[in-house]
Structures are given as structure tokens and as C-alpha cells.
Amino acid sequence: MQTVNVVGLHNNSVFDDMRTYLKKFNSVHTQKNYERSLRSFYMWYKGKDIEMLVREDMKIRNADLIGYQIYLKEHPIDYSNNSINNIMAAIQSFYEFLEINEYDVNSKFAKVKVLPDDSERSGALYYNEAEMMASLLREEKVKGIEKAAFVRLAYTASFRKSTLLSICYSDIKLDDNRGYYNIHTVGKGGKKHTVPISKELYSELLLIKNQKYYGRYGDDKIFHLSTKTIQVMMDNLKEQMGISPERNIKFHSLRNVAAGFGTLEEAKKHLNHTNVSTTETYYRHVNEDRSNSISLRMEEKIEDSILEKLSKEELIELIMQQNHGVLTQMKRDARETIKNKGEMVN
Numbered sequence: 001m002q003t004v005n006v007v008g009l010h011n012n013s014v015f016d017d018m019r020t021y022l023k024k025f026n027s028v029h030t031q032k033n034y035e036r037s038l039r040s041f042y043m044w045y046k047g048k049d050i051e052m053l054v055r056e057d058m059k060i061r062n063a064d065l066i067g068y069q070i071y072l073k074e075h076p077i078d079y080s081n082n083s084i085n086n087i088m089a090a091i092q093s094f095y096e097f098l099e100i101n102e103y104d105v106n107s108k109f110a111k112v113k114v115l116p117d118d119s120e121r122s123g124a125l126y127y128n129e130a131e132m133m134a135s136l137l138r139e140e141k142v143k144g145i146e147k148a149a150f151v152r153l154a155y156t157a158s159f160r161k162s163t164l165l166s167i168c169y170s171d172i173k174l175d176d177n178r179g180y181y182n183i184h185t186v187g188k189g190g191k192k193h194t195v196p197i198s199k200e201l202y203s204e205l206l207l208i209k210n211q212k213y214y215g216r217y218g219d220d221k222i223f224h225l226s227t228k229t230i231q232v233m234m235d236n237l238k239e240q241m242g243i244s245p246e247r248n249i250k251f252h253s254l255r256n257v258a259a260g261f262g263t264l265e266e267a268k269k270h271l272n273h274t275n276v277s278t279t280e281t282y283y284r285h286v287n288e289d290r291s292n293s294i295s296l297r298m299e300e301k302i303e304d305s306i307l308e309k310l311s312k313e314e315l316i317e318l319i320m321q322q323n324h325g326v327l328t329q330m331k332r333d334a335r336e337t338i339k340n341k342g343e344m345v346n
Contacts, residue, residue, distance in 0.1 A: 014053040021097045037090035044068060058098055062109045065091065069112050075162075081115035088112055122256060123248035130155040130257045133237050143225070146208045147233055150223050153205070154254040157183060157195040161230065161251055168220040169209075172202065 018038065022031045039050050045064060046057045065088070072084045079087075095110035130151065137148040154164060163185050171184050181202045185193050205222055208214060217224055225233075234251050243249050307315065319330060 014055060014058065015051050017098070017101060018050060018053075018094070021094060024097075033086070034090040034093075037087040038094060041068060041087070041091055044071065055103060058095075058103050058105050060095070060105065060109055062112070065110055065112050069115075073115075085114055088114075122250045122252040125155075125249055125253035125257055127155070127257055129241065129243075130254055132241060133254075136237060136240055137233070143211075143213075143229075145204075145211060146223060146225065149201075149204050149208060150225060150230075151254060152201065153197070154251070155257040156201060157197060158255045158258045159185065159195070160255065161227075165221070165223055165225065167222050169205075169222060170220055172197075172205075 018035075022035055025031050025034065035050075042048055042050055042053060042057070045060075045068065046053065048057065068091075069084060069088055072079050072087060092107070092110045092112075095105055095107040098105050099107040134148045134152045137151060138144050140147060150164060153159065154161075159167070167183065167185060172181050173184065174181050175196070178196075180196045180198055183195050183197060185195075208222060230251055234249070237243075238249055310318065319327065322330070
């Protein structure tokens with residue numbers, strides 16, 4: 001029987017070496033994140049997929065890396081500083097690998113200044129404030145209806161700025177069986193995401209089409225607002241509402257509003273996060289008051305009969321003071337109870 005010697009094929013291509021580099025990491029999650037970072041960088045830097053790179057493409061200047069860092073900071077996706085630092089770290093690590101493996105590069109050129117930690121970069125904004133923002137914008141003469149709908153969809157569907165600006169009317173489909181509309185999008189990292197919206201909100205989006213200026217657009221997109229316009233809009237709203245700079249309210253704060261309307265797991269699904277740890281950053285402001293902590297509630301013994309000592313007016317006032325998520329659920333339960341009694345409900 002003839003013995004066959006199996007020899008591994010290695011073309012010594014950049015992509016082969018990149019795959020070797022990525023396999024150094026035990027975590028599949030890290031491998032995928034680093035590959036995504038490198039793929040995006042070289043598409044920006046050389047206009048090439050990583051599979052098509054050649055050794056000459058690896059040459060780089062420090063100015064190129066700084067330029068990419070600035071590009072990410074100004075990107076409509078609204079990357080956090082921490083996300084940008086992680087992306088830049090992947091590129092820097094790869095250049096250290098290339099230098100060790102005799103590529104004509106100097107890894108020190110890939111080093112850029114680390115951006116400050118901004119895990120708390122977007123301050124907490126609450127539902128009543130978000131509603132007020134939309135209400136104030138509707139009164140504006142220049143694109144007021146569009147701006148109001150933009151803000152309302154931002155805090156209702158928790159879409160990022162870049163996603164909002166890319167949505168087309170054709171992305172919204174009626175669910176005939178359930179009576180609401182579904183918005184189908186592709187979010188950060190290419191993840192598909194579907195969020196339902198009410199008929200009333202969809203009607204508000206349709207109002208934009210009725211504006212005289214909308215006729216000059218032929219791309220089916222719902223919103224046509226520049227990044228500068230959105231920034232000026234937020235600055236004006238904060239001034240009108242007397243929101244202090246210390247609160248650090250940004251457009252991204254609108255995305256956090258929905259975190260107060262359900263459990264952590266529900267918020268994770270709504271925000272389209274892969275990891276629940278990411279959601280906790282958005283969810284945290286809901287329970288800033290530790291007097292409501294589980295450890296304290298466990299020890300607090302209050303008899304159910306305490307509610308019977310309140311007058312009808314006092315009980316209603318107490319109910320109306322609950323957070324919007326709790327109040328909405330109580331209203332639903334009340335409607336169901338009334339319906340079961342056979343009474344008419346609006």
C-alpha cells in the first residue's frame with residue numbers, strides 16, 4: 001500500500017496570516033470582533049475586502065490611523081469612545097503581529113491616543129421629557145413634523161441615529177393579524193432587527209410625505225436630516241427645557257428611554273443587544289434610587305390592607321405617580337377587568 005504524505009498548503013497571503021493571527025485568541029467572540037474591525041478598517045483604508053489584500057497594502061502611517069479614529073468618532077452610527085478604543089486596539093495588535101512576522105511595517109505607527117472612558121456618555125432621559133421634546137418640535141416651522149416624528153421613533157423603537165436615517169417607507173409592513181406595523185431594519189454589525197410600532201405612530205410618519213418639501217426627495221427614505229441639524233435640534237431642546245449640561249443629554253439618550261418599560265431581558269431584545277451586559281448600561285438609570293433595591297424590599301413587610309385605608313382619590317393619585325411602564329400595565333389590566341364585566345371601553 002502506497003503511503004501518501006499530506007503537506008499543508010500555505011500561500012503566505014495576507015489573508016492566511018490574518019487568519020493565523022485571529023486563531024491566537026481562544027474566544028470565538030474576540031476572533032469575530034477583531035475580524036470585523038480589521039475588515040472595516042481595510043475597506044476604509046484600501047477599499048478592499050481582507051481576502052484581497054496584498055503585502056504592499058499593509059504599509060501605514062500614524063496619520064492614517066488617526067484619520068480612521070476621527071472617522072469613527074464622526075460616524076453616524078455614533079460609536080462610543082470605548083467601542084472605538086476596542087477597534088483601534090484590534091488594528092494595533094494586528095500590526096504588532098505583522099512586524100514580528102517580517103512584514104515591512106512599524107507597529108508603533110499603529111498606536112493612537114486612547115479616548116477617555118465614556119461608558120456613562122449619554123445621560124438618562126425620561127419618557128415625559130422625550131414626549132415634551134416631540135411636542136416642542138411639532139411647533140417648529142422648519143421641518144417640525146419631521147423632527148418630531150424622528151424623535152418619537154427614536155425613543156419608541158430605540159433605533160440608532162444611523163438606522164433612523166436609513167429607514168424607508170418600504171421597510172414598514174402592516175401586520176394584518178395583529179393590527180400594528182413592523183419596521184424591518186439592519187442595525188449595528190449587520191444584525192437584522194424588527195420593531196413593531198402603533199398605527200398612530202405610522203400615521204405620524206406618513207405626515208412627512210405630505211410636506212411640500214418632501215417631493216424633492218426620490219429615495220423613499222422617511223427622514224432627511226443632517227447630522228448638524230440633529231445636533232442643533234438637541235441643543236435647542238435642552239435650552240428650551242432647562243436641561244443642565246451636567247446631565248450629559250445627547251441624541252443617543254433617546255435610545256435609552258425604553259429601558260424603563262420592562263425587564264432587563266425585554267430591554268436587551270428591544271435594544272437589539274447581543275450581550276445583556278451591554279443592556280445594563282442603558283437599564284441602570286431606571287433603578288438609580290437604591291431605596292427600591294431587592295435587599296430592602298425583601299425585609300419590608302407591608303400588609304395588603306394598607307391600600308384600603310386610602311380614599312378613591314388618594315388611590316388614583318398614587319397610581320398615577322407610578323413609572324410609565326407600570327402605569328400602562330395597570331391601565332391594560334383595568335381595561336381587561338372592565339371588558340370582562342361587559343362594559344364598553346374606549
